[in-house]
Amino acid sequence: MRPTVHDIAAEAGVSLATVDRVLNDRPGVRGVTRAKVEAAISALGYVRDVAAANLAKSRVYPLVFILPEGDNPFMRGLEAEVRRAGLHSATERTRLSVACIPAFDAAALVRAIDAAIAEGVSGIAAVAIDAPEVCEAIARAQAAGIPFVTLVSDIVGSGRDHFTGVDNMAAGRTAGSLMGRFLGDQPGPVAVLAGSMRVRDHRERLDGFLAAMAAMPANRTVLPVLEGQDDPKAAFALISGCLASTPGLAGIYSLGAGNQGLVKALADRGSTDICVIAHELTADTRAALEIGLIDAVLNQDAGHEVRSAIRVLRAKADGLPVNAAQERIRLDIFIKDNLPAGPDEDEQPGPAGN
Structure with missing residues (x-):
C-alpha cells in the first residue's frame, strides 16, 4: 500500500497538522521538526498526489x-x-x-x-x-x-x-509522396505556397516534401517557395502570377493557410489539370475537393x-x-471520396479514417 500522511505523522512522531504544514510549505514548523517530517517522507517513499491536493483546495x-x-x-x-x-x-x-x-x-x-x-x-x-x-x-x-x-x-x-x-516532417513527406504518385510521368514543375519560413512547421513540411519528391522516379523541378503570409489576397496574387508565368505547371503544394486565395486563383483559371495538395479541411478546401480543384487535403484535428x-x-x-x-x-488524409459529413464552416472536422 502507498504510504499516507498518517504514516508520515506516526513515523515522525508529529501531528497531522504539522505534516500538512510541511507538505504545503507553510510557516509555523520548527526547523528540527520539519527535518523529521522530511526524513519520514523520504524513508517511507511517500509521493504526494498533487492533483488530489489541488482538487481538495478547489484550485483553478x-x-x-x-x-x-x-x-x-x-x-x-x-x-x-x-x-x-x-x-x-x-x-x-x-x-x-x-x-x-x-x-x-x-x-x-x-x-x-x-x-x-x-x-x-x-x-x-x-x-x-x-x-x-x-x-x-x-x-x-x-x-x-x-x-x-x-x-x-x-x-x-x-x-x-x-x-x-502533428509530425510536420511526416506531413510534408506524405504530401510529396501523394504528389509524386498522382503526377506519375506527367512532366512539369511543382510550386509550393507557404505562409512564412519563420515558423518551424512550414519549414519542416517543406523539408519533408522536398525529400519525398527527390525520392520519386521522375526528376521534377520544385520552384522557389512562394510566401503568402497565410493571407488569402497575397496567396491569390502569388498563385495567379505563378500560373501565368509557368504554363507547364504540374502541381501545387500549399503547406500553410491562405487557401481561399489559392482556390480563387485556380477557379479563375478554370481548369483541374494541376495536381493540388493542401493542408486543413476548411469550407474552402472542402468545396475545392468536391469540384476537383484540390486533389487531397492533409488535416489535423x-x-x-x-x-x-x-x-x-x-x-x-x-x-x-x-x-x-x-x-x-494524428494526420488525416482526405480526398473527394472520403469526405466526412460537412461541419459548420467555423468548425474543424473530427478525425476521419486515413
Missing part, C-alpha cells in the same frame, strides 16, 4: 492560448475549440483565455508571453515562432514555474514542456490539439506524467 488553473489573429480558418478553428472547451472549464477546474496577436510577429508573441507571466497563469499554449527572443520568453515562463506548450508549430531546443501538433494542450498543461502544473500515446496528434 488559469490557462492562456496565444494564437495568430486574422482570417486563417484553421487558427479560427483552434480559437473556437478553446472557447468551446471554456464552456466546460469550471467543472474541470480550468479558466481558459485567448490572446490573439499578429501572425508571424515574434515581438508580439514575446509581449503576450510576458503578459501571461505577469498575470501568474498556470500554463501557456502558443503557436510558436522560431526566434531567439521567443526562446528567451519561454525560458522566463519556465523560470516562473509556468508550463509551456508549443501548439501546431514547435521550437525544438526552446525548453518548452511539450509540443502539441483542432479539437484534439486543444484538449491535449489543456491536459498537458494541467499535468505539468501538478507534476504528473503525460500520457504520450493519448497526446499524439
Whole structure:
C-alpha cells in the first residue's frame, strides 16, 4: 500500500497538522521538526498526489492560448475549440483565455508571453515562432514555474514542456509522396505556397516534401517557395502570377493557410489539370475537393490539439506524467471520396479514417 500522511505523522512522531504544514510549505514548523517530517517522507517513499491536493483546495488553473489573429480558418478553428472547451472549464477546474496577436510577429508573441507571466497563469499554449527572443520568453515562463506548450508549430531546443501538433516532417513527406504518385510521368514543375519560413512547421513540411519528391522516379523541378503570409489576397496574387508565368505547371503544394486565395486563383483559371495538395479541411478546401480543384487535403484535428494542450498543461502544473500515446496528434488524409459529413464552416472536422 502507498504510504499516507498518517504514516508520515506516526513515523515522525508529529501531528497531522504539522505534516500538512510541511507538505504545503507553510510557516509555523520548527526547523528540527520539519527535518523529521522530511526524513519520514523520504524513508517511507511517500509521493504526494498533487492533483488530489489541488482538487481538495478547489484550485483553478488559469490557462492562456496565444494564437495568430486574422482570417486563417484553421487558427479560427483552434480559437473556437478553446472557447468551446471554456464552456466546460469550471467543472474541470480550468479558466481558459485567448490572446490573439499578429501572425508571424515574434515581438508580439514575446509581449503576450510576458503578459501571461505577469498575470501568474498556470500554463501557456502558443503557436510558436522560431526566434531567439521567443526562446528567451519561454525560458522566463519556465523560470516562473509556468508550463509551456508549443501548439501546431514547435521550437525544438526552446525548453518548452511539450509540443502539441502533428509530425510536420511526416506531413510534408506524405504530401510529396501523394504528389509524386498522382503526377506519375506527367512532366512539369511543382510550386509550393507557404505562409512564412519563420515558423518551424512550414519549414519542416517543406523539408519533408522536398525529400519525398527527390525520392520519386521522375526528376521534377520544385520552384522557389512562394510566401503568402497565410493571407488569402497575397496567396491569390502569388498563385495567379505563378500560373501565368509557368504554363507547364504540374502541381501545387500549399503547406500553410491562405487557401481561399489559392482556390480563387485556380477557379479563375478554370481548369483541374494541376495536381493540388493542401493542408486543413476548411469550407474552402472542402468545396475545392468536391469540384476537383484540390486533389487531397492533409488535416489535423483542432479539437484534439486543444484538449491535449489543456491536459498537458494541467499535468505539468501538478507534476504528473503525460500520457504520450493519448497526446499524439494524428494526420488525416482526405480526398473527394472520403469526405466526412460537412461541419459548420467555423468548425474543424473530427478525425476521419486515413
